[in-house]
Amino acid sequence: MIDCREAVRRMWAYLDRSxxxxxxxxxxxxxxxxxxxxxxxxxxxxxxxxxxxxxQRSAPAMPPELRSRVELLFADAETSTEGxx
Amino acid sequence: xxxxxxxxxSRAAHPGATGAATEPPPAFAxxxxxxxxxxxxxxxxxxxxxxxxxxxxxxxLLRAMRAYDGLRDPSxxxxxxxxIATNAWRDLMRARGRELRTTSLDDLDPEAGEFSLFQTLTIxxxxxxxxELHLDFLRLFRDDDVRAVFxxxxxxxxxxxxxxxxxxxxCKEAAAMLEIPLGTLLSRxxxxxxxxxxxxxxxxxxxxxxxxxxxxxx
Numbered sequence: 001m002i003d004c005r006e007a008v009r010r011m012w013a014y015l016d017r018s019x020x021x022x023x024x025x026x027x028x029x030x031x032x033x034x035x036x037x038x039x040x041x042x043x044x045x046x047x048x049x050x051x052x053x054x055x056q057r058s059a060p061a062m063p064p065e066l067r068s069r070v071e072l073l074f075a076d077a078e079t080s081t082e083g084x085x
Numbered sequence: 086x087x088x089x090x091x092x093x094x095s096r097a098a099h100p101g102a103t104g105a106a107t108e109p110p111p112a113f114a115x116x117x118x119x120x121x122x123x124x125x126x127x128x129x130x131x132x133x134x135x136x137x138x139x140x141x142x143x144x145x146l147l148r149a150m151r152a153y154d155g156l157r158d159p160s161x162x163x164x165x166x167x168x169i170a171t172n173a174w175r176d177l178m179r180a181r182g183r184e185l186r187t188t189s190l191d192d193l194d195p196e197a198g199e200f201s202l203f204q205t206l207t208i209x210x211x212x213x214x215x216x217e218l219h220l221d222f223l224r225l226f227r228d229d230d231v232r233a234v235f236x237x238x239x240x241x242x243x244x245x246x247x248x249x250x251x252x253x254x255x256c257k258e259a260a261a262m263l264e265i266p267l268g269t270l271l272s273r274x275x276x277x278x279x280x281x282x283x284x285x286x287x288x289x290x291x292x293x294x295x296x297x298x299x300x301x302x303x
Binding site: 008009012013016017018039040042043044046047048050051052054055056057058059060061062063066067069070071073074077078 | 271
């Protein structure tokens with residue numbers, strides 16, 4: 001049985017679905033007996049969403065000038081590929 | 086340089102690498118175009134500077150074009166592109182004589198490693214009082230506040246959060262991109278989260294979003 005300290009360490013990996021089967025079972029077994037960690041898991045979920053949502057709302061889009069340069073790069077790549085074909 | 090992720094993508098989609106090709110691979114632009122905004126956002130996060138982000142995007146795309154023959158699974162293009170960008174950024178840092186800082190969180194702040202925002206809120210129960218104490222605390226933050234706190238996290242601890250939380254990669258994928266063991270990734274993810282929690286609390290107190298009992302006592 002893992003303790004609260006270990007449960008907290010695994011929380012974000014659990015939310016990311018990145019824990020293996022055994023660590024998940026141990027974590028969920030701990031949650032069944034620990035109201036405090038259930039509360040912290042819920043809080044961690046909201047904290048995680050806040051970071052992701054903030055980034056989504058404020059992520060800078062690629063500047064148009066850069067996009068134009070990238071499209072030129074793509075065009076060059078296509079030309080050289082056709083040239084090789 | 087070929088990263089673990091780049092190599093894994095090539096191998097995974099190229100089992101045996103024999104047999105006749107059934108259809109030609111999609112054009113490079115067709116695969117990459119969908120990920121351009123995400124790639125730019127990631128490069129901006131890595132560098133923290135618009136001009137550096139533009140250079141990094143272009144360098145990453147040039148490297149990706151050269152390595153494109155190695156990509157046989159277009160569905161994994163995003164991870165492949167991000168791995169290339171991470172490598173390019175690491176090379177840029179080395180060229181500038183700057184390595185990714187991995188200072189121990191304990192060295193930065195001996196108490197930060199054990200800080201729990203959840204616990205602090207429970208104990209402090211800061212004004213304004215609320216039935217949904219923990220969630221209402223998060224609602225006090227505007228986007229600018231969150232960005233300021235998130236940007237203050239040590240880069241080595243922030244990157245795992247960016248890759249997993251913001252861009253949706255698994256911890257295993259993020260570890261491969263950063264070329265670190267999974268255990269190290271999980272440790273840095275934890276440290277980044279602790280810095281985030283501590284940063285949010287300090288920011289809230291410093292900017293008057295909450296009044297802590299410690300403040301009341303002064």
